[in-house]
Amino acid sequence: MISAHDLSPAQLAALLAFHADAGVEWLLEEEPVDRFAEFEAMKTARGSARAPSAASQRSEVESGGAPAPRQAPAAPGSTPSREVRAPAPVASTPAVAIPDAQAIEEARFAAGSARSLAELRVAMEGFAGCNLRNSARNLVFAEGDEAGGIMVVGPMPYADDDRDGQPFAGRLGEMLTRMLAGIGLAREQVLLSNVVPWRPPGNRVPTAREADICRPFIERQIALAEPKHLLLLGNFTARFFFGGNDTIHQLRGEWRDLPVGGITVPTLATLHPQDLVTAPMNKRFAWQDLLAFKARIQG
Template sequence: MGIEGFPTNPEKRDSVTKRSILSIDNSGVGVYEGLSGYGEAKAGSLITLEAIRKELVDCKRCKLHSGRRNIVFGTGNENARLLFVGEGPGRDEDIKGEPFVGKAGQLLTRIINAINLNREEVYIANIIKCRPPGNRDPEPDEIKACEPFLTKQIQAIKPEIICALGAFAAQTLLKTDEKISKLRGRFHSYHSVKLIPTYHPAFLLRNPNFKRFVWEDMQMIQKEYLSLTSN
């Protein structure tokens, strides 16, 4: 099943309305009090993406700064209901300063389009903001230095659904060593936010037979998204 084979006629969704970052539903989704150790917002204050971006200017909190061209912060709708989180930037992302702009990013765009959304309606970020040399996995000290900024981004955006792309993102967010094949296919709770892991687009480029599993996960996201926008 090639990416062209991703269904292009998903259920018609309601038009997306821009919501306030202050909105909190009765289920507690979107409430981020208690994210211990990651710079929680003080009562009555707001964390903004622009403020977080400024914190990262000329960041030298880990050794990755020495080889980067650009800090890859994140992109998309700052009030998005749906947040995609990947591992870290690759060569193309390091050059452009935006996440998921290479071949894996093009595939992610098609996946998002397949659930009748576009990149401007969601937000896309990574666990780490600088490219690891040789596209290796991020090391523990690098994660420790950078993950707090992703957490602050989540506090600012207040998504209602998070899609963790790949084992690294899923395991980091859920604090587990469980394999992605065991984690995908169902929603987990990330501080009261629904989080669903799925395979990384780069993995799908090498293993196209796994696209059907990603489509199953995306259909779950679409169903949940439609329930949010219809309320």
Template sequence: MSESAAKQSSSLLDWYAAMGVDEAIGDAPVDRFAASAAAPQPQEPLAKTPRPDPRPASKAPPATPPKAKRPAAPPPQANTPAPALDGIKTLAALEEAAAAFDGCPLKRTAKTTCFARGSEQAKVMLIGEAPGRDEDLQGKPFVGRAGKLLDKMLASIGLDDTSVYITNTIYWRPPGNRTPTPQEIASCAPFLTRQIELLAPDVIVLLGGAAAKSMLQTTEGIMRLRGKWKLYHAKDRDIPVLATLHPAYLLRTPDAKRYAWRDLLMLKERLSTLQ
């Protein structure tokens, strides 16, 4: 194989991996176009001879009853209801319950459950959208390129894994890193709600538009939501929430880092008032 062909093959394999392909179905490739051309074509059905109408010509056909209105589509629901989680008293037990939960279809295509990383005594909770390829391989959220940038962002205001707790709105990687559907987010929502209750953070930071829209129950874009303190209504109290830009977006759009820096300064100022 020539060097250029080897590079093309390597690039193709990298693309397959990024799109979520993790196994080959057969030992050898199959030319589906050739198989389709060789397959026998279906014959056209014989024309049907119309039957005579047995009804008398003088009688008119009965009126067609009006069509019933279709009921409105129900709101997105999880495929399988989450188990009762109020009896779970620790984050470790909640992680075990999430790993055993089969109500999210993403679990069938993901390699691991990415529940959380960081300190269970943290007062700052960060919530992103969904695991990516690196996260799916390591079983922890934000460990790829975006995670490394997030660590640098947190370090710039004196935070690290000993002072923050990081998770996502869903715990399994969507194939090809696509955006999770409302049904997929809904299937994990009871676990995330209980996660917040057990951690009891002083502040929640939402990373990116998908997490912000889901947690704040809004349709506004991230540029309108970021840089403003809002409230998350937990069971027993309201928790201050700050939305900011996702580190993956900052990798693609370096000019937007100045907005994220302003948000980090807002977070640092709020934390100084809690000490």
């Protein structure tokens, strides 16, 4: 068994980050607890409560009444105390999931009611129709220059984004910053966002239901920001906006006029920073797409 003393500071930090991402909030009790003794005492207490004496059983049968609660004899000189009764169990009402159609309609209403990105963020913070918000730490909302004319949209928040509450944080954010810098753009000059604003557990791909519920929010973000050019990152994002089942390698590098949120935006899809981290050979394809994006925004 590996002890914490055997780990370097970097390894220990990585282990703690792993536990935090998994939802672990504490590792040890404040005081040692003997769970085996606790369990045995619990069994003994239950057995004593369930085993009435023979005399009491005979008395109950003869009288035809319900069993009387057993009371411990009072100590000499003590004042009898009133009977203590256990509180009646409270019937728990299970959480009722909102039907998909209703959740989508509520999302449309909340998004359509917002007249600015600030109002939209407040509406999304109060929206309870998407199950992802129950497991995510933070709502990851759009960030950057909403008046810069360029919007970059990814699929969903990852662990670093969820922890920091901002899109494209951590290692993937650094990769995106380098991608933008390669065509003369600073991170602060563009508006960054995601299709789904809450991190799915384990970084899994959002379901079709989750995407449909979140669609009104990302479309409203685009409509309010009114970007002149839109850059989509990754397979999920390209399919979400373009439709179909083609892969990002089939959808990338081609300009399309995308009707979204009541406006039409020239849109280009390319690979996500995660694609470049896991398969560095993809960098050459992303670079071709970024050069095409640069030529269009400067033209």
